[in-house]
Amino acid sequence: MKRYFDPAKDPFYSMYNVAPYTFAPYKVVWREQASMFTVAVVSSKENKVIVPDHKLMLVPFEDEQEAHFVCGALASSIAQLVVKSYVVSVSTSTHVLQHIAVPQFDASNPTHTHLAALSQQAHRLAAGQDLPGLRDLAGLEAQVDEAAAELWEITDRELMEIRRSLEELG
Structure with a gap:
């Protein structure tokens, strides 16, 4: 996308690279700068759209289940190891998706729907909405x-080796 900012006449508080994806009802997001690659699904709340800033990467979705499927795949130790193997922690951009082959979501595939359901459950636990809580x-x-x-x-x-490698890498 082009930026149409003219410092001679435009206000400094303009927003750039806003497009239809910005307003998607569900987004898988991660921080550009973080010591650990952490992903989450964010969604519109009370008819208010969440608009991430430029330091938060996003993948837009119209479907909540599909968003949670992608989030679950990216949150796995497998994806974590891939990211940790090549990323400098101050530059985790959208290039992650070029290195992790997340298949197209298929609602009729039990593995896909199971991964999505696990992600949804993890989000509820992390938000403290699902007791017994974080220990689970x-x-x-x-x-x-x-x-x-x-x-x-x-x-x-x-998988055991992947987990061991992640633990070694800290």
Whole structure:
């Protein structure tokens, strides 16, 4: 997109690169600068659209289940290791999607819908809306890893090595 800012006549508080994707009802987001690649689904709240700033990467979605599927895949240890293997923590841009092959969401695929459901459940736990609470989040994250491993046809042994490698990398 082009910027049409003219400092001689335009206000400094202009917004750039605003397009229809900006107003999508669901967005998978992550911070450009962070020590750990953390993804989340954000959505419109009380008819108010959430507009991320320039330091938050986003992938727009019209469908909540599809957004949670992509979020679950990107939140997995598998994706975490891929990102950690090549990204400098101060520059985690949208290029992540060029290195992690998340398949097109298929609502008739049980692996896809299971991963989406796990992501939705993790979001509820993280928000404190689903008791018994955050202590269950680690177990849920393990289930996300297992569903993502199934998605990418990664064996249990390979998943164990991925987790070990992530732990070593800190």
